[in-house]
Amino acid sequence: MTHISTGEAFAFWILGSIAVIGALGMVLSRNAVHSALWLVVTMLCLGFLYVVNSAPFLGAVQIIVYTGAIMMLFLFVLMLVGRDATDSLIETLRGQRVAAILLGVGFAILIGTGLARSLGHVPVAGLATVNRDGNVPGIAKLLFTRYVFAFEVTSALLITAAVGAMVLAHVERAKGEAVGQLHRMTERFRPGNYPGPKAGPGVYANTMSVAAPARLPDGNGSERSISPILPVRELTARESAPKGTEK
Amino acid sequence: MRPEYYLVLAAILFTIGAAGVLVRRNAIVLFMCIELMLNAANLALVVFSRINGTLDGQVMAFFVMVVAAAEVVIGLAIIMSIFRTRRSASVDDANLLKY
Numbered sequence: 001m002t003h004i005s006t007g008e009a010f011a012f013w014i015l016g017s018i019a020v021i022g023a024l025g026m027v028l029s030r031n032a033v034h035s036a037l038w039l040v041v042t043m044l045c046l047g048f049l050y051v052v053n054s055a056p057f058l059g060a061v062q063i064i065v066y067t068g069a070i071m072m073l074f075l076f077v078l079m080l081v082g083r084d085a086t087d088s089l090i091e092t093l094r095g096q097r098v099a100a101i102l103l104g105v106g107f108a109i110l111i112g113t114g115l116a117r118s119l120g121h122v123p124v125a126g127l128a129t130v131n132r133d134g135n136v137p138g139i140a141k142l143l144f145t146r147y148v149f150a151f152e153v154t155s156a157l158l159i160t161a162a163v164g165a166m167v168l169a170h171v172e173r174a175k176g177e178a179v180g181q182l183h184r185m186t187e188r189f190r191p192g193n194y195p196g197p198k199a200g201p202g203v204y205a206n207t208m209s210v211a212a213p214a215r216l217p218d219g220n221g222s223e224r225s226i227s228p229i230l231p232v233r234e235l236t237a238r239e240s241a242p243k244g245t246e247k
Numbered sequence: 248m249r250p251e252y253y254l255v256l257a258a259i260l261f262t263i264g265a266a267g268v269l270v271r272r273n274a275i276v277l278f279m280c281i282e283l284m285l286n287a288a289n290l291a292l293v294v295f296s297r298i299n300g301t302l303d304g305q306v307m308a309f310f311v312m313v314v315a316a317a318e319v320v321i322g323l324a325i326i327m328s329i330f331r332t333r334r335s336a337s338v339d340d341a342n343l344l345k346y
Contacts, residue, residue, distance in 0.1 A: 104266030125300025
């Protein structure tokens with residue numbers, strides 16, 4: 001079973017290079033969302049490599065759990081935390097990046113040569129005999145006999161993680177912070193506050209942008225009609241010039 | 248080609264993840280790098296299982312996946328609570344205990 005087919009070699013070189021490209025893209029891309037998508041690419045490739053390595057169950061679990069659940073959780077949190085939270089370019093420790101890259105390359109060489117020298121002539125047993133009845137029954141047999149205690153402890157771990165996440169993400173609101181309707185009403189009708197709903201941003205003949213404020217009766221734009229998170233943007237002369245679409 | 252090539256690939260991926268942890272500042276990207284390192288370890292475990300001819304390595308990789316899922320849930324919750332109090336996901340900004 002030491003023989004490895006040409007097809008597997010092809011799969012290894014293609015999937016392996018895509019996985020490395022994905023990993024590099026994850027580390028090097030400035031935008032955190034792009035990092036997450038690159039990591040999805042790497043994880044998908046690894047899932048296929050598991051299948052190639054006669055671990056179809058783990059391949060399926062990899063795709064379901066990692067690319068499905070965990071990466072979506074990452075993207076969810078990225079959207080909550082603000083996807084424009086890019087890296088600061090200030091180095092707190094001088095020369096840390098260069099040192100990290102040098103250390104990384106050195107580490108890779110160390111592990112790579114160590115593996116190549118020590119494992120160069122190890123015979124490969126292959127999984128054909130243990131996977132005789134199928135991969136999933138084989139794993140189940142081990143999981144529910146030899147590793148049954150670890151399996152049960154795992155369930156405790158997952159429950160603890162779920163409770164911990166709920167505790168950490170929960171926002172405790174003090175009793176005094178609850179706002180009653182009476183308070184809200186006085187706030188709404190206090191002098192200086194306009195009690196009606198805010199005007200919607202403008203939809204005009206020449207723009208359909210939410211950044212175009214609604215017009216007040218005197219012709220000025222109403223600041224209240226546009227969202228405060230919209231960036232203030234100065235139009236260039238070319239952008240604000242008539243587009244030739246007006247009648 | 249030999250199955251050891253997979254181990255070299257796992258080493259490369261692990262190294263990229265470790266370097267990413269050292270280089271990046273965004274806490275969420277740091278977490279992704281940690282996930283990459285866990286994945287590389289999983290690949291090594293799967294290949295070890297194949298070399299040894301037993302399924303124990305695959306069971307280990309399965310447990311690593313479970314622990315990684317729990318770790319991600321807790322870690323992201325911590326990052327969110329830090330972001331809520333400090334309005335920043337950069338690990339350089341959480342330096343209140345520095346001096």
